[in-house]
Amino acid sequence: MGGRSPCRALAFMGSKRKVSGLSLPGNGTASFLTTGSSVLHIHNSNVTLLSLDSNTLPLQARGGLNTSSTGSGGVVGLSPGTAATSSGGRGLGGARGQGLAGQGGGALDQLAGEALQTIGGALFEATCFYIASRIIMGVRNLCGKTFVKPTGVKFSDVIGVDEAKQEVQELVEYLKEPMRYKKLGAKIPRGILLVGPPGVGKTMLARAIAGEASCPFYYASGSDFANPYWGMGVQKIKKLFHQARRSKRSIIFIDELDSLARARKSSLSGGSAEMDAENTLNQLLTEMDGFQTQDNVIVLASTNRADVLDRAAMRPGRFDRKVFMDVPDVQGREEHFKRLLKKFTLAKPVDELAPLMARMSPGYSGADIENVVNEAALRAAKHNRTSVTEDDLSWATERTGFGVERRGKITPAELRRTAVHEAGHALIAYFIPDVQAPIKISIINRGKVGGYNLMGESNHTYHTEARLRDEICVFLGGRVAEEMVLGEASSGAYDDLRKASALSRGMVENLGYGKRTGLLSYGAGGQGAGEVSQAALRLLEEEAQSILGSEYTRAKTLVQKHRKELEALVELLLKNEVVHEHELEAVLGPRVADVGVVGIAGEGGVGYGFGGWRL
Template identity: 40%
Template sequence: MKTEKNPQKTTLIYLLISVGIVVLLNAFIFPAFLRPQITEADYGTFLTQVEQGHVKSVEIREDEIGFTVKDEKGNDKLYVTGRLDDPELVDRLYQAKVEFSKVIPRENSPLVNLLLTWVLPFLVFIAIVQLLSGRLLKKLGGGAGPMKFGKSNAKIYVEAQTGKTFGDVAGQDEAKEALQEVVDFLHNPQKYREIGAKIPKGVLLVGPPGTGKTLLAKAVAGESKVPFFSISGSEFVEMFVGMGAARVRDLFKQATAKAPCIVFIDEIDTIGKSRNASGGGIGGNDEREQTLNQLLTEMDGFDADKGVVILAATNRPETLDKALLRPGRFDRRVPVELPDLAGREAILRVHARKVKMGEGIDFNAIARATPGASGADLANIVNEAALRAVKLGRSHVLQSDLEESVEVVIAGYQRKNAVISMKDKLTIAYHEVGHALVAAKQSHSAPVHKITIVPRTSGALGYTMQIDEGEQVLMTKEQAFDKISTYMGGRAAEELVFQTVTSGASNDIEQATKIARAMVTRFGMSEQFDMMALETVNNPYLGGDTSLLVSAVTSAKIDEEVLRIIKSAHERASRILEENKQKLHELAKYLFEKETISGEEFMAVLGA
């Protein structure tokens, strides 16, 4: 596949250079070449030449006098002198039999001056630059030539050159099953025509960032072995009005010519946002709306039986225009969700194929340690593990590399040179042990996997990692309350041991409040409000803001209920630590000395 160039950017640079050249030519070069060689002379020399009969002709202008003198070789030389108040000049010229005339000043039209001095040279240089830029881009391998207004920038992958198949996609079995129909149609369209079935013109891939929407589109093309057009929605929108619509027309024209094929539009929400959202008129984006209208028209204008299938991806489906989602357009929606436990393990194995792995790798443990991770996150974890193995001088990846890479992705790199006082280090040790001890003494908490007080680049001075034994799909009220109590364990340990509090619990407070508010407003886990919906999430795929659906009075009551839950959890954490005060001191001392302990070590000390 050839490297794609950007002809617009290259040509814009050439245009700017052309403008500079035109300015220089008008200011310095043209005047020097167009003006004949003229020698300045004083008025006395002029009169002497007239009296001696050497002057051939004279032109009298407003502020100067130009005259022609024949030299010894018979050649005409031009001279110019300043004009003085000389009433006898005409008589002298007449007596010397010199041809003379007075030039009547006449100004050219401003339009003519503009055309001759600016427009014409500029057009000439534009033509030259277009020719040169086309040749240059072809030499560079772009083959794009001069700027082609309205041309689509879609990358075209011929046949199976995407290099991806469904075997490269893991953790998205439902999405692959839904897209298998598209592959089957492109392979065997006749059996669909015989029964009268029509394949959807447009398929919308919807899911959070990093879940593999683009990979799925390439895999469909790879399985189908048909040309694959790939373009981002942002590439349609230009500063020139009508350019996006022209590019849409050109894209569909190319796709129809290469049918059967697949057209993939990534981030379609860039051009497909609801037209009601912009409000139209003032503040609206006419160029984006024209592009969207053209896309809708093109989708209505081609027949799906020709074998042109449009795939699009977005993580903001709620912003798309309803006209784009109606039957006959993007009427098939394929969810591409975050992978579950089995899916994460399968994804890790897919990415591990390209990396030399050591013996005894437990992908299931890594998958359990990364709930909520996307495919892109898991690929990054495997890559970080490979980088760590190289840094440590090994030729293969070990389990420890993968475990450390999980922490790197979650909390950042270790700050080994961070300077922390002994008092603060001891406080952090008690804080983290407080979390772990409260979690261990509750029946609905996940087991403790690791405790560390080594600072990380994310700003964390330490953390306690818990890993569930299996995949948790639902969360009970008891589990939610235990999570809040675990978050309160760090602050409760500080209060119990040091009789003061620090700023180290800021993230704990934030997370605990978020869970408590969700229990009240979204999960229906409050006796006061029962199952009443109190808020809504604007964008679930991006973890967007929540909007309250209640009055100010009810909002105040919600805050009171959230505070009650947090206070109850805080009291439970304090009670657990008070009952296990001796173990708290013992574990904090052990963690202070070792800095990092595993869940097995923690449970061994706790059970001793």
């Protein structure tokens, strides 16, 4: 070939970029090579070869590379091609070396330059070989862990999500008896999306489905398909579904789907990485419902960000059914505590502790409850006790929800202010008929919370204007008590004012509870709508301020009427630091009613929100 021979190298598919600063052997110029945003073209775990026309490298320098190409686990490449002939080669021992003595220092410099070029070419090939070998090994180790045997998890192990279990029950029956459905012409959902906040048992429910159906279970996380090399995510999707289709029936579970199926944008502002992510999503959509789709694979996925998923993934034929999972209610929490506490040595019976702890943990997920029980056991062991007590569990609930105690970071004057503030919240809640009395009041400084009122969870689905006004009044009770007992309010009421303001704005802007604004809904926040005039915005502010003002006056009236009871509750809090619900009646007297449940009102701003109503 006139002193030149082909050098076989791994083929990169993508844009061509000129290699700068690299001098190849021979004429010292670099040809165009594919780099940067390119990806290996992989087919059936092999690598397509591309012949690059480069100058012949000396046999002495290239022999090592030729032999090393066989030990890369199936990677083919970097073969030097045909050997250089003695007439056209530029080896150190070739024809050019014979005239070295007669050419003086210039020949020696030329020989040294050729030697450096030879080493550079060899290093370039070795680098390509190393990168390609690592990429191919990454393809071979694709995501997806197969449980050939049943997972061992049953529906009885999943607690607090009874509605979700009923939703997926027919899926299990289909996997057990598919012909019963096929005879009727019924098609089972090809994909089921589990939606819910963290810790509610989405992954556990997916494993229970596989355990009940006794079929192979393939697991992958959405982030497993992200890769720095172009096209690797597409290959992983293909490989995962190829493995699953080998079984008669199988389940693929993709955790955290939002990292894989995020909504696509109209413009690719993220460059090649964003384009590769879209290609990976397109491959998933094709595998789930494309031209060659099979019904023996069912895809389960979980996410807590369903709002960011691509619409194409949510259509029927892909994720046909959405199963919403929420934190357990009081009955579900009681079941959680019963199941977990049976594993520990307790100072009281499980049937007595579980209902009590269920009431004291509103808004807790299954993972939170498991953490509470473990923290209680650790505390009991720390104090060398032989059993877990009610005090350990109560302490663990506070520790998990609010943080560690900070007794040394508050002065006696600030502790009294905290007691007055929390007593104000409790007093207002106690004497409003449609609000449940507090379960527990604490002035122990924890984390970012100076104190709190524990009031349970909401049992209301809808909220009237009167009920929402009651909640605002309870929010303002702490500030009013500070002003009337201590003469001025503090920054401890900051979060109470924030919540009360948001609630009053929502009543006017979204629910039509403003007297002068009528039934017109201005959308979330009001100001987000460009068509709202400045006059309308001022009117909304005035209406929200009117609601806050009327409830502030109402709170002052209640505190003035029960001033003695308030001061007695403050002294009890300063003495015991914690007051339980059975102690409140002895201090505050008989209560008018005990209807409904609200939430947590806390100084410092941590709580679950009154009534579960969100703006």
